[in-house]
Amino acid sequence: MSEESQELGITESKSHRPGEWYAEVVQKAGLADYAPMGGFIVTKPRGYALWEGVQDALDGWFKETGVDNVYFPLFIPESYLEREKDVVEGFDPEVAWVTQGGHNELEERLAVRPTSESIIAPFMADWVRSHRDLPLRLNQWCSVVRWEATDTKPFFRTKEFLWQEGHTAHETHQDAWEEVWTRLEQYERLYTDVLAIPVLKGKKPEHDKFPGADTTTTVECLMPDGKSVQGGTSHHLGQSFADAFDITFVDEDETERTAHTASWGVSWRALGALIMTHSDDQGLVLPPTIAPTQVAIVPIWQEDTEEQVLSYASEVAEELEAAGVRVVLDDRDGRNPGFKFNEHELEGVPLRIEIGPNEATDDELTLVHRPDSEKLVVDREGAADTVQEHLDTVYAKLYAAAEETLEANVRTAESAEEIMGTIGRHGGYVKVPWCGDEACEAVIKEKVAAEIVMQPLAEESPETDGEPESPADPDATCPICGDPADQIAYFARTY
Amino acid sequence: MSEESQELGITESKSHRPGEWYAEVVQKAGLADYAPMGGFIVTKPRGYALWEGVQDALDGWFKETGVDNVYFPLFIPESYLEREKDVVEGFDPEVAWVTQGGHNELEERLAVRPTSESIIAPFMADWVRSHRDLPLRLNQWCSVVRWEATDTKPFFRTKEFLWQEGHTAHETHQDAWEEVWTRLEQYERLYTDVLAIPVLKGKKPEHDKFPGADTTTTVECLMPDGKSVQGGTSHHLGQSFADAFDITFVDEDETERTAHTASWGVSWRALGALIMTHSDDQGLVLPPTIAPTQVAIVPIWQEDTEEQVLSYASEVAEELEAAGVRVVLDDRDGRNPGFKFNEHELEGVPLRIEIGPNEATDDELTLVHRPDSEKLVVDREGAADTVQEHLDTVYAKLYAAAEETLEANVRTAESAEEIMGTIGRHGGYVKVPWCGDEACEAVIKEKVAAEIVMQPLAEESPETDGEPESPADPDATCPICGDPADQIAYFARTY
Numbered sequence A, B: 001m002s003e004e005s006q007e008l009g010i011t012e013s014k015s016h017r018p019g020e021w022y023a024e025v026v027q028k029a030g031l032a033d034y035a036p037m038g039g040f041i042v043t044k045p046r047g048y049a050l051w052e053g054v055q056d057a058l059d060g061w062f063k064e065t066g067v068d069n070v071y072f073p074l075f076i077p078e079s080y081l082e083r084e085k086d087v088v089e090g091f092d093p094e095v096a097w098v099t100q101g102g103h104n105e106l107e108e109r110l111a112v113r114p115t116s117e118s119i120i121a122p123f124m125a126d127w128v129r130s131h132r133d134l135p136l137r138l139n140q141w142c143s144v145v146r147w148e149a150t151d152t153k154p155f156f157r158t159k160e161f162l163w164q165e166g167h168t169a170h171e172t173h174q175d176a177w178e179e180v181w182t183r184l185e186q187y188e189r190l191y192t193d194v195l196a197i198p199v200l201k202g203k204k205p206e207h208d209k210f211p212g213a214d215t216t217t218t219v220e221c222l223m224p225d226g227k228s229v230q231g232g233t234s235h236h237l238g239q240s241f242a243d244a245f246d247i248t249f250v251d252e253d254e255t256e257r258t259a260h261t262a263s264w265g266v267s268w269r270a271l272g273a274l275i276m277t278h279s280d281d282q283g284l285v286l287p288p289t290i291a292p293t294q295v296a297i298v299p300i301w302q303e304d305t306e307e308q309v310l311s312y313a314s315e316v317a318e319e320l321e322a323a324g325v326r327v328v329l330d331d332r333d334g335r336n337p338g339f340k341f342n343e344h345e346l347e348g349v350p351l352r353i354e355i356g357p358n359e360a361t362d363d364e365l366t367l368v369h370r371p372d373s374e375k376l377v378v379d380r381e382g383a384a385d386t387v388q389e390h391l392d393t394v395y396a397k398l399y400a401a402a403e404e405t406l407e408a409n410v411r412t413a414e415s416a417e418e419i420m421g422t423i424g425r426h427g428g429y430v431k432v433p434w435c436g437d438e439a440c441e442a443v444i445k446e447k448v449a450a451e452i453v454m455q456p457l458a459e460e461s462p463e464t465d466g467e468p469e470s471p472a473d474p475d476a477t478c479p480i481c482g483d484p485a486d487q488i489a490y491f492a493r494t495y
Helices: A003-008 A018-028 A045-064 A078-087 A117-127 A173-194 A240-245 A269-278 A303-322 A337-346 A357-362 A383-408 A416-426 A438-448 B003-008 B018-028 B045-064 B078-087 B117-127 B173-194 B240-245 B269-278 B303-322 B337-346 B357-362 B383-408 B416-426 B438-448
Strands: A032-034 A041-043 A075-077 A096-101 A104-112 A136-145 A160-170 A200-203 A215-222 A228-236 A248-250 A256-258 A260-267 A295-299 A327-329 A351-355 A364-369 A375-379 A410-412 A429-434 A451-454 A487-492 B032-034 B041-043 B075-077 B096-101 B104-112 B136-145 B160-170 B200-203 B215-222 B228-238 B248-250 B256-258 B260-267 B295-299 B327-329 B351-355 B364-369 B375-379 B410-412 B429-434 B451-454 B487-492
Touching: A018 A032, A018 A269, A041 A045, A045 A136, A045 A160, A045 A173, A045 A269, A075 A078, A078 A104, A078 A117, A078 A240, A096 B104, A104 B096, A117 A136, A117 A160, A117 A240, A117 A260, A160 A173, A173 A215, A173 A228, A173 A260, A173 A269, A200 A451, A215 A383, A215 A451, A215 A487, A228 A269, A228 A451, A240 A260, A260 A269, A269 A383, A295 A303, A295 A337, A303 A327, A303 A351, A303 A357, A303 A383, A337 A351, A351 A357, A351 A383, A357 A364, A364 A383, A375 A383, A383 A410, A416 A429, A416 A438, A416 A487, A429 A451, A438 A451, A438 A487, B018 B032, B018 B269, B041 B045, B045 B136, B045 B160, B045 B173, B045 B269, B075 B078, B078 B104, B078 B117, B078 B240, B117 B136, B117 B160, B117 B240, B117 B260, B160 B173, B173 B215, B173 B228, B173 B260, B173 B269, B200 B451, B215 B451, B215 B487, B228 B240, B228 B269, B228 B451, B240 B260, B260 B269, B269 B383, B295 B303, B295 B337, B303 B327, B303 B351, B303 B357, B303 B383, B337 B351, B351 B357, B351 B383, B357 B364, B364 B383, B375 B383, B383 B410, B416 B429, B416 B438, B416 B487, B429 B451, B438 B451, B438 B487
Parallel strands: A295 A327, A295 A351, A410 A429, B295 B327, B295 B351, B410 B429
Antiparallel strands: A032 A041, A075 A104, A096 A104, A096 B096, A136 A160, A160 A260, A200 A215, A215 A228, A228 A260, A248 A256, A351 A364, A364 A375, A429 A487, A451 A487, B032 B041, B075 B104, B096 B104, B136 B160, B160 B260, B200 B215, B215 B228, B228 B260, B248 B256, B351 B364, B364 B375, B429 B487, B451 B487
């Protein structure tokens, strides 16, 4: 980061102008820039490193659980997209069309993939012959393009975005459920164990599921501005895609059967949630799990203490590095410690170690936690263990704060007016019994732009077919229409 | 792989019909399929795993040497591509054009990136202000599209291909040279240490360098059919791009200076070279370094020996796995050992371990090397070390065979006729003194479609500015025109 922009620091306020604040953090912490075409961004080194952190975590878990990575073409012929329309009415994504190749008009338009079902499914049909070929679990890490975004919000709303899309085929309906739960749990683990964000896990209401799906499950994260972010989805597709694309197999009894399929995806929106959840008016805040730099050591010296301080600081840096800590020794000349503190805070380094002549003489270290500026003096002996403990503490602080926000923002309501009033005043979730009628959601949606983002599940079991949880009170009624309510719904505004 | 296709095996001959044989190996070993649009392929799990192997190796080396990964947009506005044309005359790639977004015509056509200089350079200009911001080393792993390929050859010739493109900026001309050499050496290391392919390292002749570059360096691999593959290129771009895109910096003395840039890339053509070099009429052959499965254990049992053989085989499998060997215990029922041998051979597993009642009783293992079917009986004790040694031996065999082919196929010639005759008869390289005139190359090119693919370097040093090596004989003359020759050139046919 150049000195000029560095010196500016964050000028917007997270609580007063969250949108402007978010855009400023993204740019000034060096995560992304706006591309010349509206709706596109350039992902800079520090931003891309975060995406690599998400990839490393998920990709490892995927591979441990039988998933193979593949790469399908960027383009999908229009006739392939059309074929899908027979299955999934209502899914008419706005796509970018390639119409010219070199100096020639193409005979058939090619869509830049908005998602890859329609090109992957025909190949799955070809590759699956026998029950021995199942389960077939494919995943690709790629970018997709949807010509929908109006105003650009890096990582949240862009015409091109990075994601992974998993596509799997199974012998039975229950096997596909196992898959759906496995991925949903891995997504939950990504948020809770890597991004320090608690999630609400559940299903989308029937009218809002992925087109063609039997059931769409989701992990939802609450943002500090009171809106819910869909953090990842895992779809049980039943046999609709398999029927349409002839994904069949010969079973052990020599009978030809239709497969059951699932698909699941997480996009770089996870980075948007990460940045927005933890960061503050000093800049980016990152959990140590995913921070490219976990510890910044800032030596503080005068001319007569330079040698002592710098050699002590390097020893500490080496010790930490040897223990696997991602540490930077910031011994730049011509930058005063205050400047360095600000820069590391802006960039979200979880833990700062200040080392001056006192620390060097007393064999100590001064630690500063990024999230709350808590400052502690600790013994230098056992530095690697101590630092690891403090990194864990920083993680715990971030998670606890996010959890507290989530818990404080799940409210109940007795009427449509109360649902709307609560969301209008506080944002967050309003949890109510629901009759299951989309018309009741429409009432709320129209007035306060909130919708049902999630329904908690009765049980995550391949046996239950993704049933929503019922209200504790068997006589519960829908607060909107007054009819009997046999399910629970969470209303919220969304990204 | 389904049983039907498995049973077919490879039917083409590498020596007689190398093109057909290559296509068959790619498909039957499960590496790739043809996409519905000509020029595109679908990369299947085993093919993509090879690309991940290339990525893991290079990406690690890049990061150790100061490179940051980034992600730039898939699309480049036409006006950006046009801007580049001022710099690099002659580079008019045939691109795929996006002209419609959703239901609307776009005001400006967007090129699907054929390479990203023209979108990356303006951002480099923005990010580089001071000498403190240099060197700036960016890399992205992505796909690019060039509307050029006519007939599709997986990994060698496709309209869309996967690659990495590195773009760097430096303070001095010499710093940029250091960068060029660093990357060229890493590419050489990829081929020699991971893919078991020796390379010729050198520069492209002046008339064939990357448009806009000062110097293009290359690693070239000889394929068994006698053609040379450009395995990776590293370009010293001088100041042409920096001038055109205003990549300038304020130096320590407060003077504004123009940066020096470099770019470098390797594509999945490396996989094409890998597959073509080592594989044979039984199918794919892979070096253990990159093979997704390094060892296949095939237990061979009758009803009365099943328990003994299978428990012995599992113990061996566990021991190898614990030692970090990528091992598969192929204990499938309903497949006889011969079928399994063929399948593992087709898929390129470097080492097979056969375990029958004799091995189990005598505490031994029977090892079979994939490349030459050498069969050895070894003690079971110390299996992990023994297997590792044999994997190393398999690697060494592959490398030695490829090296022998290369060494036997660098020939000299005294006249244009001899150059053409030698290439016509043997393929391979013809090494000759050269006057430096493109017209002399044209004579050869026209007649036998061979060109100068490489010129060995005098020295890989930032001091020498990429000078080609001179002939040992100071009175050497160009065999084509008879003029004095102060450089050496390698002619070959190419992919």
